[in-house]
Amino acid sequence: MGIAERRQRQREGVRTSILDTAWRIVGAEGWQSLSIRKIADAIEYSVPVIYDHFENKEAILQEFTHRGFRLLNEQLKAARDQFSDPARQLEAMAYAYWRFAFDNKEYYQLMYGLGLPTCEAAKRVPELAAQTDLILEPIKALVSANDSKADPFLKFHTFLSMLHGLIAINMAGNPNREELNMMVLKDFLESFLTGFKS
Amino acid sequence: MGIAERRQRQREGVRTSILDTAWRIVGAEGWQSLSIRKIADAIEYSVPVIYDHFENKEAILQEFTHRGFRLLNEQLKAARDQFSDPARQLEAMAYAYWRFAFDNKEYYQLMYGLGLPTCEAAKRVPELAAQTDLILEPIKALVSANDSKADPFLKFHTFLSMLHGLIAINMAGNPNREELNMMVLKDFLESFLTGFKS
């Protein structure tokens, strides 16, 4: 009486092919271009079949979000386990995190909601140049004031990245963190500013 | 012969009402919910009229992107001009930047492509907890090893924010920056790790 089992297998086969196909489309055309109809076309089933396996389109995306986090966590763990010194562990995990993001752009974009609205548009925004100058100037002053060997352009990137990351993560996360956020910002600024005195 | 002028005025009136209406919709329902048809409905014109004033929907978004950057730059400038010491200037600009992002969420989201796919979904991703533990552990070890008064949770936020920000900004920006990115990451790590020795 392996009929139910076979049906279950076939069901999961379809589910798997949905996810595989979706992943292939995303790899070829990006998240924006992923549509239910395209998946249905590719797996040679009609559209409603997909809704027998996933409640939403978002449910499909969530499946990949989970996979992405699982993969990232594995790689973080692997990086950490190469060292026993906490500082080394942190360092290794930072590089692993970085590597993950760029080796698996599709995953990372989905996981942290990095869409498309500005990726292309950012190039045509002259105001960004003004911002660069605005922040670069005091950094240059700091470098020369401290006789630091630091590269101002490098410091500029560190500065903005930290700010943007802090904001992005907090916008996507829990509210009610006003105090914590302020302390994080302060913490970063201290680290950043003392970084010139070398 | 003020006819052309009047027409020009009326034209700009419509353009303004398009932007005003769009901004109102965004404020009430978010960027995701902004559509050409909704704007047309609200200004009591037909849809193609909007295309007489803006080439694309994206052109409307770009207008707001520009406004956002102009506003941000003004506030950065104002913050900077309160001090003459570069370190203080940087500090003030960091806080101004932060304030801008949260006082003008709509602008910031548009400017840096912070969409929606994960904002809600992130809460239902248990793998995030694992990530937290993974990174928090060595940080705690560092804190106790250095007899630091630093809050591990705070350091954790600083750490991840920096990474995320660096990645996000680079994903949206120019490629060919491999070396610079690595140096920024290294720079951040140094600052971050020496931050424990206080």
Next chain:
DNA sequence: TTAGCATTCCTAACACCGTTAACAATCCTG
């Protein structure tokens, strides 16, 4: 073997979206 039932699957639609072609109405110019 066949009648009936459950599951699987598809057709077709709904309500949106951005975009545009073709046409009607308006208004100014000569």
Next chain:
DNA sequence: CAGGATTGTTAACGGTGTTAGGAATGCTAA
């Protein structure tokens, strides 16, 4: 007042996510 430019409309095209209803299939039990 005729003609032409400007302005605005209707209606469509192709796309999206989603779902209701019914057809076809395959299994079960008489």
